[in-house]
Amino acid sequence: MYKLTFLTFLFSFITTTSNAYLGPGVGGGVIAATLGIIIAIFAAVFGLIWFPIKRLLKKRKEKKEDIQKKID
Numbered sequence: 001m002y003k004l005t006f007l008t009f010l011f012s013f014i015t016t017t018s019n020a021y022l023g024p025g026v027g028g029g030v031i032a033a034t035l036g037i038i039i040a041i042f043a044a045v046f047g048l049i050w051f052p053i054k055r056l057l058k059k060r061k062e063k064k065e066d067i068q069k070k071i072d
Helices: 002-013 025-071
Strands: none
Touching: none
């Protein structure tokens, strides 16, 4: 563990400049990928929460309709 910490600390100070060009397309791609991941997480949570609630509400509605039919 000590070696890993030491090497991480050492390599963080031995940096060189990079002569690379990152155009505006890279920024757009990063934003699109980030939004895609966030939307996928929200869709998964929505699916896990909404569909069981929807099924529960449907059962309650059918139960009320059955009770109403028995009364009539």
